[in-house]
Amino acid sequence: MATTEEIEDLIARCALGDRxxxxxxxxxxxxxxxxxxxxxxxxxASAEDALQDAFMKVWRHAGRYSANGASPMTWMxxxxxxxxxxxxxxxxxxxxxxxxxxxxxxSTPTPEQSAVAAGEARRITACLDELEQDRGAAVRxxxxxxxxxxxxxxxxxxxxxxxxxxxxxxxxxxxxxxxx
Amino acid sequence: MxxxxxxxxxxxxxxxxxxxxxxxxxxxxxxxxxxxxxxxALAAEVSAWTTRLSGLDADVAxxxxxxxxxAGLERRLFGQPQRLPFWQRAGLWQAVSLASVAxxxxxxxxxxxxxxxxxxxxxxxxxxxxxDQSLRLLAVYDSAAGEVRLTRTAGGAAAGRVLQLWAxxxxxxPVSLGVLPEDSTAAVPLPESLRAGVAGxxxxxxxxxxxxxPTGAPTGAVLAVGQVxxx
Numbered sequence: 484m485a486t487t488e489e490i491e492d493l494i495a496r497c498a499l500g501d502r503x504x505x506x507x508x509x510x511x512x513x514x515x516x517x518x519x520x521x522x523x524x525x526x527x528a529s530a531e532d533a534l535q536d537a538f539m540k541v542w543r544h545a546g547r548y549s550a551n552g553a554s555p556m557t558w559m560x561x562x563x564x565x566x567x568x569x570x571x572x573x574x575x576x577x578x579x580x581x582x583x584x585x586x587x588x589x590s591t592p593t594p595e596q597s598a599v600a601a602g603e604a605r606r607i608t609a610c611l612d613e614l615e616q617d618r619g620a621a622v623r624x625x626x627x628x629x630x631x632x633x634x635x636x637x638x639x640x641x642x643x644x645x646x647x648x649x650x651x652x653x654x655x656x657x658x659x660x661x662x663x
Numbered sequence: 664m665x666x667x668x669x670x671x672x673x674x675x676x677x678x679x680x681x682x683x684x685x686x687x688x689x690x691x692x693x694x695x696x697x698x699x700x701x702x703x704a705l706a707a708e709v710s711a712w713t714t715r716l717s718g719l720d721a722d723v724a725x726x727x728x729x730x731x732x733x734a735g736l737e738r739r740l741f742g743q744p745q746r747l748p749f750w751q752r753a754g755l756w757q758a759v760s761l762a763s764v765a766x767x768x769x770x771x772x773x774x775x776x777x778x779x780x781x782x783x784x785x786x787x788x789x790x791x792x793x794x795d796q797s798l799r800l801l802a803v804y805d806s807a808a809g810e811v812r813l814t815r816t817a818g819g820a821a822a823g824r825v826l827q828l829w830a831x832x833x834x835x836x837p838v839s840l841g842v843l844p845e846d847s848t849a850a851v852p853l854p855e856s857l858r859a860g861v862a863g864x865x866x867x868x869x870x871x872x873x874x875x876x877p878t879g880a881p882t883g884a885v886l887a888v889g890q891v892x893x894x
Binding site: 492499502506514515518521531535539549554565603604608625627629647650651658 | 681686715882884888
């Protein structure tokens, strides 16, 4: 895996229209992004399509990634996840629409906020394990597989409103645990 | 603020988490995004949840895509697989019109200068243009003065923003040549280190806050790009 600085530098070059940098960025990051997409879209052909769409967005929106303390891999993975979820839900959108990029962090967190959040991120697995098993699995299912409330409610055999209450409560406990 | 149906306060942090997880229904999602545009505190919550949940990314195994996926991607983005940068894509007719405009601009500029002995120095020019031509500048490098002279022929900075000029030599990081004035013409010195390699230099213009990029690297969108070539 490439370093954060290297990925940041490659994204900055993509913003300047440097195709060789784009090619290197793809080589360094496509396996991770493809892994993320495959968790959402089990079908390989759709996943390949979504991977291309995600990288097209990365190329087109590279100028809007600014090094603000947020990890460039998180930026790219967020684009990949959202693109995969759009495919999964068959949301019709042209890649020219800034949707996935607009979903991204519009704010510029202070370096302090970023550091706090990054420190918290390392605790997420332990904190998920503190939740009842089902509930941790629901949070993972939503994040890693792009599952909706309806989808989760069905597989856990609970009404939709119950699912929503569960998940919100889990998220709240997760946040409290991670902030400890 | 609580919702009627459950006893969890539906605070903004939880809404932001649901937004990041794509759990909001389309109407809630649209409402949230409308707020997001105006409320920095909400955007900070989205940012915090994005980072918090990113801890789970480590659980995702890497899977190398087939090589054909990359080839297909480059074809979709850049057309036929070729190694030409996009500003060379438009073809010969554009080069011809660029050359004629450049020559006209050069002589127009020269006619304003006091007469001086004409030395057979090569002429370096570049058209720095947005893909949609919404911003276009013509650059002529004056090797005697070590200056790049620019004439803006279309577009300009957005309200409250400035245009910043960058030079990129090969694989090196962009070097700022400064913020462009509001006037349609400008002359900016080219750093010594870049002068020898002026042919092939890439010039780019980015959108920046007043006073220019605070970081020394482009922070805003890159609006226009052009390559310097000898005429």
